[in-house]
Structure formats: C-alpha cells, structure tokens
Amino acid sequence: MITLALSKGRIFEETLPLLRAAGIEVLEDPEKSRKLILATNQSDVRVLVVRATDVPTYVQYGGADLGITGKDTLLEHVAEWGGNVSAAGLYQPLDLQIAKCRISVAVRADFDYASAVRQGSRLKVATKYVAIARDFFATKGVHVDLIKLYGSMELAPLVGMADAIVDLVSTGNTLRANHLVEVEHIMDISSRLVVNQAALKLKQAPIRNIIDAFASAIAK
Ligand code: AMP
Numbered sequence: 345m346i347t348l349a350l351s352k353g354r355i356f357e358e359t360l361p362l363l364r365a366a367g368i369e370v371l372e373d374p375e376k377s378r379k380l381i382l383a384t385n386q387s388d389v390r391v392l393v394v395r396a397t398d399v400p401t402y403v404q405y406g407g408a409d410l411g412i413t414g415k416d417t418l419l420e421h422v423a424e425w426g427g428n429v430s431a432a433g434l435y436q437p438l439d440l441q442i443a444k445c446r447i448s449v450a451v452r453a454d455f456d457y458a459s460a461v462r463q464g465s466r467l468k469v470a471t472k473y474v475a476i477a478r479d480f481f482a483t484k485g486v487h488v489d490l491i492k493l494y495g496s497m498e499l500a501p502l503v504g505m506a507d508a509i510v511d512l513v514s515t516g517n518t519l520r521a522n523h524l525v526e527v528e529h530i531m532d533i534s535s536r537l538v539v540n541q542a543a544l545k546l547k548q549a550p551i552r553n554i555i556d557a558f559a560s561a562i563a564k
Contacts, residue, residue: 366557
C-alpha cells in the first residue's frame with residue numbers, strides 16, 4: 345500500500361492533475377466527504393486528508409509514504425532539525441511548481457519600515473512563520489521580537505500589536521484590503537513532494553513510479 349498525505353483546498357485541487365498523470369484517480373471529493381482516508385482507482389494507493397501543517401509530520405513519522413506540502417510549511421517543520429530536510433527523515437525530490445506564491449514582510453502603509461531598519465529599531469513582527477522570519481531578520485541584522493499567530497496576521501499591525509507581519513502573498517489583495525504594503529520579498533514559495541526516506545527504500549519501485557510520473561507531468 346502507498347499512502348499519500350494531502351491537505352484540502354488549493355494543494356489538493358492542484359495535485360489532482362499530477363495524480364492523473366500517474367494514473368491515479370481519487371474516488372471521493374474531500375470537500376464533500378467526511379472520510380479522512382480516500383480510496384483511489386488503484387487498490388494499493390490511498391490518500392490521507394490532513395491539515396496542511398501536519399503533512400510533513402505524517403510523512404516523517406511514517407503515517408504516510410509521501411506528501412505534498414508548501415515550502416513554507418516544510419521549512420517551518422524542519423527548523424527543529426536544524427533546517428535540514430534529510431535530518432528530519434525526509435527526502436524532497438521535486439518542486440511541483442503548484443500553489444505558487446511568495447513570503448513577504450508587510451507593514452501598515454503609514455509605517456516607515458526603511459527608516460526603522462536604518463535606525464536599528466527593534467521590530468515587533470507577527471507571523472505564523474517564526475523560523476523563516478527569524479532567519480530572514482537575523483541575516484539582515486535586524487533585531488525582532490516575534491509574535492506567533494496562527495492566522496489573520498494582517499490584523500496585528502492594524503491593532504498596534506506588531507510593526508510588521510511575515511505572511512504568504514499571492515495577488516496582494518489581502519494586504520491591500522487591510523491597508524498594508526509589502527516591503528520585503530523573503531522568498532518564492534511553491535509546493536514540494538516529500539517522501540519518507542525509509543518508505544522509499546522499502547517500496548522503491550512504486551514510489552519511484554509516482555515521482556517519475558509527477559516529474560514528467562510538471563515538465564509538460
Ligand atoms: P492574496 O490576497 O492573493 O495575496 O492571498 C493572500 C492570502 O492567501 C494570505 O492570507 C495567505 O496566507 C493566503 N495564501 C496565498 N497564497 C497561498 C498559498 N500558495 N498557500 C497557502 N495560502 C496562501
């Protein structure tokens with residue numbers, strides 16, 4: 345049995361064509377079903393529906409053989425292992441080039457970020473991505489107090505709780521709607537295929553088939 349961990353929503357939708365290219369059809373829609381284990385047209389392949397932030401955990405601890413996760417989520421997950429994907433027992437063979445966006449620093453339109461940085465001010469930064477934010481500001485030599493949030497980061501500068509946020513940006517509409525402006529582009533983000541290293545050794549042929557089918561589907 346090959347088990348693939350996916351999260352609902354954008355990643356799930358954008359993964360379906362890749363699965364199809366590998367000859368795999370998921371038999372149920374996770375948005376309609378309450379089932380957490382979905383069968384596929386291949387009796388030896390199943391899909392687990394898990395929270396996006398839990399995908400690397402399921403793959404690392406062998407609950408799933410493979411998973412698809414954003415680079416943002418993967419970097420935060422492996423921070424505990426010194427930022428090393430392989431030290432976390434994971435193998436990252438492919439950038440699937442789906443769910444593309446960027447991770448950026450944003451501030452209120454009336455906050456002068458450039459002069460705060462120039463003056464060496466200590467910034468309060470609200471984010472779900474504490475490892476990515478810590479690394480970014482440390483490299484820049486900016487002192488920050490990080491405030492961990494789990495969602496709606498945009499609120500923090502509006503209510504005076506933070507000077508800046510670090511969040512995913514796609515169209516920029518969410519920032520604009522909340523009178524925030526992007527002041528730093530930290531990195532581009534896309535979804536990655538992650539594989540449990542032990543599973544890859546034990547089930548090499550079927551897992552390689554999936555990796556190869558995904559790779560040729562991306563190239564098209
Ligand atoms: P946008 O308004 O298009 O810039 O989208 C920004 C909002 O969507 C933010 O709240 C992000 O957390 C979320 N978002 C954007 N792109 C992604 C992505 N690829 N994966 C997960 N969340 C995303």
